[in-house]
Amino acid sequence: MxxxxxxxxxxxxxxxxxxxxxxxxxxxxxxxxxxxxxxxxxxxxxxxxxxxxxxxxxxxxxxxxxxxxxxxxxxxxxxxxxxxxxxxxxxxxxxxxxxxxxxxxxxxxxxxxxxxxxxxxxxxxxxxxxxxxxxxxxxxxxxxxxxxxxxxxxxRLQPGVLGNNDTHTIESFQNGLVEHDQFTRPNPWITPDHSEIEVPSILVSGKHADIDLWKHQNSLENTEKNRPDLFKNYLKKNKNE
Missing domain, CATH: 3.40.1280.10 (SPOUT methyltransferase, trefoil knot domain)
Structure with missing residues (x-):
């Protein structure tokens, strides 16, 4: 312990x-x-x-x-x-x-x-x-x-603490990038001003390869926008990105 x-x-x-x-x-x-x-x-x-x-x-x-x-x-x-x-x-x-x-x-x-x-x-x-x-x-x-x-x-890194032991391997910083955006039900979401906001359509497409590509691209965009220091380091290590 x-x-x-x-x-x-x-x-x-x-x-x-x-x-x-x-x-x-x-x-x-x-x-x-x-x-x-x-x-x-x-x-x-x-x-x-x-x-x-x-x-x-x-x-x-x-x-x-x-x-x-x-x-x-x-x-x-x-x-x-x-x-x-x-x-x-x-x-x-x-x-x-x-x-x-x-x-x-x-x-x-x-x-x-x-x-x-x-x-x-x-x-x-x-x-x-x-x-x-x-x-x-x-x-x-x-x-x-x-x-x-x-x-x-x-x-959170201790085995058995998180409900899913794979969770911490796909979160922000684990691969040098911040995490992709997250979405859940309802879809669409009805806002207080009665607008409808849908989740990105690719996430409900069932196309897992495309979803993985979207998550990676979104992670890159979030890192460049919010953590340019991390983004710069990531590009140095992944010159072919």
Whole structure:
């Protein structure tokens, strides 16, 4: 069973959305486990303070390395620390991609360090050799949402979690492109202004080869329009496209 050890100031956030849907079923069937560790429990400062002003000046507060270290040392021995995959979510970290997710060893447990305020003292990140990971080019108030995102994205790759094990192989990013558009019943759809919008006719034609071609072409168009960075990389790898 895969275990996620989460260092956080807000343990009540977890499991959150992970207890619903397919991930909730996987959690109840012990496909994975969430163990939260409240960093604040290891503070011996007044009012259980966990942060202090940055030496570099500027706004915000920085989580103290000594308190984070105490929360780690109290819960993990050396062998556990050496064997776990340790991740700290940070806007300055390496960008998380679907390809990187597939490279993680799902036979190892994880330690996920969630920052707050201005960030985490770099010394504790370096000392414990945390990988710094960014889930997006946006700034969040803390790492908890990033942790939820990471766990869900990773667990979807775990055999037996999705209803159809082939699902993740045909989704966005798996082949370097974003996914094609999706449609379902009714067909046509009657809009609030009484217009009729039909799905692309090829999708209801029953011609599977043509449908596959449409999906690939639509995927290319979506990638070029919404993710030109991915489209450029795809063209480099597929010069005959």
């Amino acid at each position: 895969l275990k996620f050890n989460i260092l956080t100031l807000f343990p009540e956030v977890f499991p959150g959305i992970l207890q619903h849907g397919l991930l909730g079923k996987a959690l109840s069937k012990n496909h994975f486990e969430i163990n939260t560790i409240n960093i604040r429990d290891y503070s011996d400062l007044s009012a259980n303070s966990v942060d202090d002003k940055p030496f570099s000046g500027g706004a915000g507060m920085v989580l103290r390395p000594d308190i984070i270290s105490k929360s780690i040392e109290a819960n993990f021995n050396k062998n556990e620390l050496d064997s776990c995959i340790k991740i700290c979510f940070s806007a300055k970290g390496k960008k998380l991609t679907q390809k990187k997710l597939t490279n993680y060893n799902l036979n190892k447990d994880f330690i996920l360090l969630n920052g707050r305020y201005e960030g985490i003292d770099q010394r504790v990140i370096d000392y414990y050799e945390f990988q710094e990971i960014s889930v997006s080019d946006v700034i969040l108030n803390g790492g908890e949402i990033a942790s939820l995102l990471f766990i869900e994205a990773l667990m």
